[in-house]
Structures are given as structure tokens and as C-alpha cells.
Amino acid sequence: MRIAFFDSGIGGITVMTEAMKQLPREDYIYYADNLHVPYGTKSKDEVKFYVKTAIDDIMQEEVKAVVIACNTATSIAVADLRNEYQVPIIGLEPAVKPAVEMNRASGKRVLVFATPLTLSQSKYTDLVTRVDDQHIVDSLPLTDLVGYCERLEIEEATQYLQEQLAIYDLANYGTIVLGCTHYPFYKNVIKQLVPDHIQIIDGSNGTVKKLKQELEKSGMLSVHGTCDVKYMCSSHDSATLAKLEKATQIYAEIDRVNLEDN
Template sequence: MRIGFFDSGIGGLTVLSEALRRLPDMDFLYMADTLHVPYGTKAEEDVRAYILDSVGLMMNEGIDALVVACNTATSIAINDLRERYSLPIVGMEPAVKPAVEMNRATGKRVLVFATPLTLQLPKYYALVSRVDELGIVDSLPLPELVHYCEKLQFDTAIMQDYFRTKLADYNLDDYGIIVLGCTHYPFYKQILREMLPAHIEIVDGNVGTVKRLSALLSRYGIAGGGGSGEVRFMCSGHEPAYIDKMQKALAILRERDALSESLAT
């Protein structure tokens, strides 16, 4: 069985890395829409068309399930994709609900990092309105962060300066959790941990997404896929250099995952 992962660029690799840990007996096809990355600063209707075209290419290659590993793409096109295709489809949304529940008893606020487009979409406002009855959620657009990530800019000093500039107007003592509301952003989780106050937790939706995927595969009777964790990459721009970049970025993530696991044991 082969599971498709789709994102505008390398961000969805943070979700794929989690899937490789939890679903080692599946194979994977990862598609990046490199012709149009980033989505977060583009018009909604244009992005919807890009997504449908890209997923159509993935379907032609043969996939048994699809993860839309992008918060923006999920908000814009998940309903269209489910109407068009009958296979299991899992989307993503910023982990606002668990963050609010975790902070409910602390009196601290929640700060959501996301792309400008995600924060402008009705789906995000509906999510916050549904779960934030205490009014503790604030949102911070980080339009430049996807560009940094796509360039594999992970220099600690450079990125910490960037985050300090963006957070300059926020009293971090007021916050208990930061939500990484774009799949590119977990690439910077360790850099953020090193600079943020120790009391602030950093959460994303990756683990929850892969758990939902696993449950959905079981429901469809396609759990235990007989694969070997093979990953095939493709991109809309057909650039060999970008495929090399995706392989490098995934290797970085898997190395970090292995280090985290070793430190935890």
C-alpha cells in the first residue's frame, strides 16, 4: 500500500517523518507543488486550482490514501478533494484545540504561528471560535518563514534573530503554548525551544494527523500495508535539484527524530 503526502514544498516532510516512525510497513509518495510554493501568500482560488492539479498527478501514479500535509491546502481544498476521490483523505488544522485544553487551567495564553492565508480563511476563524471560549488565542502570521525553510536556512543565530523580531511586541510570560500552524514550521522547533522561556510548550498537529491516518486506514481495511517505508518524491516543476533537497530535508528530520528518541531513553 502506498500513502500519498502532499504539500506546496518541503513542509509536509515533517508529517511524513512522523508517519515513517509510526507506519514503517507502508510505502509513500511525496508530492511538492514547487511551481507555486509558497501557498500562504497567494489568492485562495489560485491555490485551490494548484492543489487539485497536483493531487490529480498523484492519483495517476497510484496511491491508496492521501494526507494533505499542509494547513493552508486543507483549509482551501479538503472538501473538494473528498468529493472528487473516494480514497481515505486526511487533512490538517492548527493544533488550537489541544493547546487551549492544555492551557485551560494555567491562565496562560496560546499563540498560533501560521501563514497569512491560513489566518485569513473562514476555516481558521471557525476553529478558534469553536474552541476558544475563554478568548486566550492570539495569531501571528509568519510569511517569511516558509521561504527560509525552502532555502534550508536553519542557522540558529539567523533564525533566532528572526523570531525575536517577530515576537518583540509579545510578553512571553503571558503565553503557555505556541502552536506551529504550518507544516514547514516544525523544522524550527529546536531553535525555538532554545530561545523561548522554559515554561512555553511548542505543539504542532503532526502526531495527531498520523494517528488519524492510522485509524482511517484501519477503518478502510488497509492497515498493515506490506510496504517497507520506501519514499518516492515528485514535484510539479520536475526539478531533480528539488528532489535532492527533499531527500536532504527528510534526512535532517529523521536524524533529529533519532536524536530526540535517544535522549528520551
């Protein structure tokens, strides 16, 4: 049985890559709802319908857990999905809590990058209210980043990011939270645009740890898998499947460079 990762597009590949490092004896499904990407600019009801349709498709396969590798989809649909399906459904949330804890003593602020829809949801505002007792969290909607990523135009987003960051005095910030799974594709670009003292984090590590705990709890951890990935998409076309495989290779190199730099 495989672990399924779901996203509107290629962003969830960043989370699956972390899983492949922590759980190398598992096999995977990666499903992109490419017919409806991006989710971050759509209505809540639209996203709920798209996610439900995609998960129904995934459940036709033999899966033992599903990771909703999309912050927007998690905030809108994960509760309904857990009520409907028997397998563990692992959601994602921006890594605001660890970012606040990292900056609690330094006096530095936290800047959260996310899609407009994620930032508008009560799940996000409730999270910030719960953990940000010092009121050090600022939120930046980055509407265009998903589009650049889906076109695999990573370096081309540099000017857009420069323009979005221009209004901030980055000397006041200690951490940037990448609150959309597409955004880790830009880790190395962002590092070139911000002061060296700023740490850049995302929710992938915590999500995969939660996934591992759920599999251990149910005795479902595999020892026989080979990190094989079966790619699926809502359009069912070979060009998109090839693009997903290429994106996985591109992100693996981005992640490798980032790890070496750290």
C-alpha cells in the same frame, strides 16, 4: 499501494516523518508543488487550482490515501478534494484545541504561528471560535518562515523569529502552536528563544492518528512496507527531488534532537 503526502514544498515532510514512526510498515509518496511554493501568500483561487493539479498528478500513482500535509491547502481545498476522489483525503488543522485544553487551568495563553492565508480563512477563525471559550488564543502570521525553510536556512531564521516574538510577553504564554507544516523545522530554534515552560506543539500526531484510523477502517493497513519513499514534484527535476530527500534527512535529525531534549 502507497500513502501520498502533499505540500507546496518541503513542510509536509514533518508530517510524513511522524507517519513513518507510527506506520513503519507502509510505503510513501511525497509530492512537493515546488513550482508554486509558498501557498500562504497567494490567493484562494490560485491555491485551489494548484492543489487540484497536483492531486491529479498524484492520482496517476497507486495510492490508498492522500494526506494534505499543508494547513493552507487543507483550509482552502480539502472539502472539494473529498467530493472528487474516492480514496481517503486526510487534512490538517492547527492544534489549537489541544493547546487550549493544555492551558485551560493554568491561566496561560496560546500563541499560534501560521501563514497569513491560513489565518485569514474561515476554517481557522471558526476553529478558534469553537474551542477558545476563554479567549486565550493569539495568532501570529510569519510570512518569511516558509522561505527560509525552503532554502534549508533553518538557523538563519533565528533573528527573524526574535524580531517577531519581541512584542510578546512570553511569560504569559503556555503553548506555541506550529500552524504550518514547515514550522516544525524550527522546533529546536524556537526552544532556544522562548522560556522553558512553553510547550511547542503541531498537528502531525493527530493527523497521523486520523490517517491510521481511516486505513484500519478500510482494512488497508500494510504489514509488508519498508518506509520506502518515492519523491515527486511539480517541476519534475532531479535537483528538487534530491533536495526533498536531503530535507527528509535534515528533519529526521531535528526531530531526534527534539525528542532527546524532551
